[in-house]
Amino acid sequence: MIKVLIADDQELIRQSLSIILGLKEEISVVGGVGDGTEVLEFIAKEKPDIILMDIRMPTMDGVECTKIVKGKYPEIKIIVLTTFDDDKYVFSALKYGASGYLLKGISVDELEKAIHVVYSGGAMINPEIASKVVELFSEMAQQNYDVMIEAENVEKINDMEWDIIKDVGHGMSNKEIADHIGLTEGTVRNYISTILKKIGLRDRTQLAIWEVQSGAQKRRG
Incomplete structure (x- = not known):
């Protein structure tokens, strides 16, 4: 029996998936939670074989939880389940070890x-x-953003800027970053412009790729 935990901030989706998967002979839904912190609390008590993980959840998103x-x-x-086929989310989730990345519109089968x-x-x-994963890996293979960024410029980044860089790497919009950080x-737009000038990148896409490629947030401190 495959034990499955469902992590999604929408109760209707959790219930629907639980009912549907509960009809399958070899699958047992062992629980449903609403965010990443609840995932960690659940698996500390009972370890599922598989987590169906939504990307956009409050408190702790699916990318950070996967990591x-x-x-x-x-x-x-x-297995990441999302309504958003955003390439930055794709790479982050796969980088941290997700085994699957599926859109919520897929069939039960x-x-x-x-x-x-x-x-x-x-x-x-x-x-x-x-196809987006292939395109992104191809672009990253042709560009070495670590080489493009001088070490002394990276050292100029302050704590708030590191937090924003991490959120950009997760594919968050300026509004989402603003809500997350307060x-x-x-202000977020200005911060991103300053960050790009500091480290010599062209746009937020390059910044996002640099973050997920190099684990830029790990350089903090």
């Missing part, structure tokens, strides 16, 4: 297949998303 879970419990498989594939040690990515959108 922590895979660091502490590498045997737990994670496709989801069941993905669970079995991932449980068996394989990986499952929606075709629409897979600033205005205009």
Whole structure:
């Protein structure tokens, strides 16, 4: 029996997935939680085989939660479920160890297949998303952003700027970053412009790729 934990901030989605997957003979839904912190609390008591992880959740999002879970419990498989086919989210989730990345519009049969594939040690990515992954890896292979950024410029980045860089790497918009950190959108926009000038990058896409490629947030401190 494959034990599955559902992590999604929408109760209706949690209930729907629980009912649907509960009809499958080889799958047992062991719980449903609303954010990343609740995931960590749950798996400290009972470890599922697979977590169906939403990306955009309050308190702790799916990308950060994936990173922590895979660091502490590498045997737990994670399938990211999202309505957003954002390439920056794709790379971050896969970088931190997710085994699958699926859009929520997939059929029940496709989801069941993905669970079995991932449980068996394989990986499952929606075709629409897979093409973006290939494009992103191709771009990253042609550009070495670490080389482009001088060490002394990286050292000029302050704590608030590191927090913003991390959120940009997670694919968050200026409004989402503003809400997360407690600033205005205009202030966030100004911070990003300052960051780009400090480290010599062209735009926020380069900044996001640099963050996920180099684990830029790890340089903090």
